[in-house]
Amino acid sequence: MRKLYTLILAAGMGKRMRSDLPKVIHKINNRELVKYVIDQAKGAGSDDIWLIVGHKKEMVIEATKNLGVNYTEQKEQLGTGHAVMQAESPLEGKTGDVLILCGDVPLLRVETLLKFREFHEKSGCSATVMTTEFDDPFGYGRIVKDPEGNIIKIVEEKDAEKDEKKIKEINSGVYIIDKNELFGSLKNISSDNAGKEYYLTDVIGIMKGRGKKVGTYKISDNTEIQGINTLEQLSIAEGIMNSRNK
Numbered sequence: 001m002r003k004l005y006t007l008i009l010a011a012g013m014g015k016r017m018r019s020d021l022p023k024v025i026h027k028i029n030n031r032e033l034v035k036y037v038i039d040q041a042k043g044a045g046s047d048d049i050w051l052i053v054g055h056k057k058e059m060v061i062e063a064t065k066n067l068g069v070n071y072t073e074q075k076e077q078l079g080t081g082h083a084v085m086q087a088e089s090p091l092e093g094k095t096g097d098v099l100i101l102c103g104d105v106p107l108l109r110v111e112t113l114l115k116f117r118e119f120h121e122k123s124g125c126s127a128t129v130m131t132t133e134f135d136d137p138f139g140y141g142r143i144v145k146d147p148e149g150n151i152i153k154i155v156e157e158k159d160a161e162k163d164e165k166k167i168k169e170i171n172s173g174v175y176i177i178d179k180n181e182l183f184g185s186l187k188n189i190s191s192d193n194a195g196k197e198y199y200l201t202d203v204i205g206i207m208k209g210r211g212k213k214v215g216t217y218k219i220s221d222n223t224e225i226q227g228i229n230t231l232e233q234l235s236i237a238e239g240i241m242n243s244r245n246k
């Protein structure tokens with residue numbers, strides 16, 4: 001298999017958590033969220049794992065310092081694309097694929113990631129996006145496809161047109177992308193959007209425009225990719241995790 005370098009997005013403040021703690025070190029069953037995600041990365045067979053840290057980075061580093069991971073800093077919160085840009089220098093000279101995970105998504109199963117990686121490698125895609133469906137997809141980036149079912153782009157909630165908001169297939173925020181294609185495409189994204197941020201999702205449209213093969217991998221259990229933005233969602237995630245372990 002190709003080399004796999006994992007980036008875990010762990011720089012966010014988590015304002016809606018009503019806490020001074022970085023979001024990724026809130027706990028489920030007395031264990032920090034980001035530790036579950038590091039387990040996911042290891043289970044997927046990562047050759048190297050990088051945490052992209054930012055808000056109160058010292059606390060995140062302290063919580064994870066003995067887990068064999070590396071760190072790179074996002075000094076300003078300018079979006080997911082900007083966060084991933086911070087890994088370009090650490091990964092310079094390496095070839096292979098980059099797996100991108102979110103530090104606040106603790107319910108993703110290792111088995112799902114292994115199947116995702118296998119699908120990506122067999123498909124010959126330069127990038128593969130993990131997707132799922134929600135009856136109410138509000139807040140998620142929508143997967144816009146052509147009539148043949150091929151992905152065209154990902155559009156964020158804030159930027160979506162009326163018809164696009166009706167799409168139920170959503171972006172999980174989990175990707176595998178060829179390392180060189182990823183950083184080459186990131187050089188072409190802009191912050192000219194409703195959020196005034198550099199969206200990682202724009203990489204997909206850019207790669208499609210350059211004639212690269214981009215695929216989607218849809219999972220049936222949408223609880224696996226539910227992110228945690230509030231204390232209520234933290235409690236729900238804990239309930240889901242505990243019900244799995246019974």
